[in-house]
Amino acid sequence: MPSISASAPGKIILFGEHAVVYGRPAIAVPVEGVRAKAMILARPTAPSNNVLIEAPDIGLKSLLNDLPKNHAFSLLFSAVKSYLNLEHFPAFHLRATSSIPIAAGLGSGAAIAVAMLRATAEFLGCPLTDEETSLLAFESEKAYHGTPSGIDNTVIAYAKPVWFVRGQPVQFIPIASPFTLVIANSGIKSSTAEIVSVVRQNHEKDPAAYDSLFDHTARISRQALHALQFGAINDLGPLMLENHQVLQHMGVSLPELDRLINAAMVAGALGAKLSGAGHGGNVIALVDPEHAQAVAETLLSNGAIETITTRISANEELPCSPS
Numbered sequence: 001m002p003s004i005s006a007s008a009p010g011k012i013i014l015f016g017e018h019a020v021v022y023g024r025p026a027i028a029v030p031v032e033g034v035r036a037k038a039m040i041l042a043r044p045t046a047p048s049n050n051v052l053i054e055a056p057d058i059g060l061k062s063l064l065n066d067l068p069k070n071h072a073f074s075l076l077f078s079a080v081k082s083y084l085n086l087e088h089f090p091a092f093h094l095r096a097t098s099s100i101p102i103a104a105g106l107g108s109g110a111a112i113a114v115a116m117l118r119a120t121a122e123f124l125g126c127p128l129t130d131e132e133t134s135l136l137a138f139e140s141e142k143a144y145h146g147t148p149s150g151i152d153n154t155v156i157a158y159a160k161p162v163w164f165v166r167g168q169p170v171q172f173i174p175i176a177s178p179f180t181l182v183i184a185n186s187g188i189k190s191s192t193a194e195i196v197s198v199v200r201q202n203h204e205k206d207p208a209a210y211d212s213l214f215d216h217t218a219r220i221s222r223q224a225l226h227a228l229q230f231g232a233i234n235d236l237g238p239l240m241l242e243n244h245q246v247l248q249h250m251g252v253s254l255p256e257l258d259r260l261i262n263a264a265m266v267a268g269a270l271g272a273k274l275s276g277a278g279h280g281g282n283v284i285a286l287v288d289p290e291h292a293q294a295v296a297e298t299l300l301s302n303g304a305i306e307t308i309t310t311r312i313s314a315n316e317e318l319p320c321s322p323s
């Protein structure tokens with residue numbers, strides 16, 4: 001019996017993490033070099049609702065019905081069931097694998113969800129649009145993020161650079177000139193839900209200070225959008241450093257991340273910042289392609305456990321008009 005498979009890329013946030021949870025804009029791009037994959041095989045002899053999920057990367061092999069109700073996969077499939085008005089699922093075996101580092105700010109959870117959704121929808125004969133895929137993947141994001149902004153499922157479902165404002169229709173960014181990023185995994189695992197909740201508590205304690213940090217971030221994101229749309233790649237580096245400083249003030253960096261950023265700059269990066277929730281996870285460095293290897297090696301010798309060099313291509317999206 002033939003299998004059905006689907007995949008989805010990783011992602012990184014270029015500008016605006018945390019502020020995006022509070023309605024400010026953020027910019028994220030897909031990372032095509034790492035992917036999550038889902039493969040489905042029908043189980044014609046098994047009774048309906050017998051959905052076996054296997055995800056070897058997280059040591060999981062379980063029937064869907066045996067997973068806790070708040071598990072990301074339970075949330076995902078119950079969203080699919082109600083969205084498609086299904087009484088039950090036909091029996092199938094879904095195997096999900098991924099080359100995206102887990103809990104590192106590369107969107108592994110959202111990418112797994114998008115790949116699973118696409119494969120499942122095709123298996124059920126009900127293909128989903130990118131918008132529907134993003135909407136349903138958002139349900140499983142709640143298991144990882146608590147109160148997700150929705151940026152991960154959006155950039156991964158559409159697989160395009162996005163200008164994202166919570167609750168508003170997504171806009172795609174026309175990238176005028178390609179650029180190269182070195183992504184370095186600090187090896188420090190962090191829980192997005194926990195860090196988002198610490199920022200929330202700090203915001204509640206001192207709303208004026210945090211609102212001003214979020215507003216500062218929004219100004220940086222707008223300038224970065226302009227630079228991306230007009231191919232002013234050299235302007236992005238200083239903006240990344242400025243965004244990192246704001247994230248330091250929010251309290252989400254770590255000395256280990258600051259050290260990686262300084263090391264990347266000494267090795268010739270044009271700019272660098274943490275990416276994602278912080279307290280670990282990734283830093284990203286903007287580099288001239290000829291410096292990519294030196295920057296990657298320096299990051300590795302300063303504590304990073306792995307690096308990914310990725311090229312963000314130019315595209316021909318229509319100009320986007322920030323709100």
Ligand code: PMV
Nearest residue numbers: 017018105148149192276277
């Ligand atoms: O750690 P990541 O890459 O999943 O990103 C979290 C980004 C936040 O802005 C901190 C949270 C969110 O839901 O947008």
